[in-house]
Amino acid sequence: xxxxxxxxxxxxxxxxxxxxxxxxxxxxxxxxxxxxxxxxxxxxxxxxxxxxxxxxxxxxxxxxxxxxxxxxxxxxxxxxxxxxxxxxxxxxxxxxxxxxxxxxxxxxxxxxx
Amino acid sequence: xxxxxxxxxxxxxxxxxxxxxxxxxxxxxxxxxxxxxxxxxxxxxxxxxxxxxxxxxxxxxxxxxxxxxxxxxxxxxxxxxxxxxxxxxxxxxxxxxxxxxxxxxxxxxxxx
Numbered sequence: 193x194x195x196x197x198x199x200x201x202x203x204x205x206x207x208x209x210x211x212x213x214x215x216x217x218x219x220x221x222x223x224x225x226x227x228x229x230x231x232x233x234x235x236x237x238x239x240x241x242x243x244x245x246x247x248x249x250x251x252x253x254x255x256x257x258x259x260x261x262x263x264x265x266x267x268x269x270x271x272x273x274x275x276x277x278x279x280x281x282x283x284x285x286x287x288x289x290x291x292x293x294x295x296x297x298x299x300x301x302x303x304x305x
Numbered sequence: 306x307x308x309x310x311x312x313x314x315x316x317x318x319x320x321x322x323x324x325x326x327x328x329x330x331x332x333x334x335x336x337x338x339x340x341x342x343x344x345x346x347x348x349x350x351x352x353x354x355x356x357x358x359x360x361x362x363x364x365x366x367x368x369x370x371x372x373x374x375x376x377x378x379x380x381x382x383x384x385x386x387x388x389x390x391x392x393x394x395x396x397x398x399x400x401x402x403x404x405x406x407x408x409x410x411x412x413x414x415x416x417x
Contacts, residue, residue, distance in 0.1 A: 196347075225405065234309075234396050234408035235348065280347050290403050291338060291361045295347025 198296030213299040214265040215281030222285030224264040309409035330399030340396040
């Protein structure tokens with residue numbers, strides 16, 4: 193089935209550093225979403241992107257929907273310890289589906305105080 | 306709390322037993338989704354409902370799995386004759402039409 197390539201798989205950074213992660217696909221999506229998941233919990237929606245080229249911010253988080261509709265990136269500025277978790281990208285609209293979100297494998301973020 | 310809720314949070318069962326999970330979506334959301342997540346992977350889509358109609362089912366949803374949303378509000382996911390490979394986190398999400406899916410805390414299933 194369709195998969196998203198998410199990189200990097202993991203990151204170890206110092207508190208205060210900026211973080212960048214991205215997601216690519218061989219197929220076009222109509223919507224890109226970014227989620228954060230902490231152990232034992234469900235994913236929490238961070239940012240949703242609906243138009244190619246769209247750049248959206250949510251506090252220290254910024255995400256962009258690639259012009260080709262096949263990629264997206266997420267930046268976190270001035271990281272803090274509570275940013276620790278697994279960040280997932282997800283694409284919607286593959287093959288005409290209106291419901292099916294396809295997820296990447298996640299980027300595990302560790303922040304050293 | 307007006308988020309998506311799921312019960313139970315944890316379920317341990319023996320192979321061959323049937324299990325049922327419940328999901329209560331955000332009240333005004335008309336779409337409800339089920340996903341499965343195994344360790345080290347992102348969630349994988351199982352099925353979704355718009356109101357009470359089941360509109361899409363993944364090939365992952367074998368004959369042993371059945372989902373219902375009888376009145377367009379809460380939903381149940383039943384797994385019959387559980388197998389060890391069914392051990393996973395089962396996640397429910399809801400949305401208003403196709404705009405942004407909000408997830409519940411999940412039900413962790415362990416099949417012994």
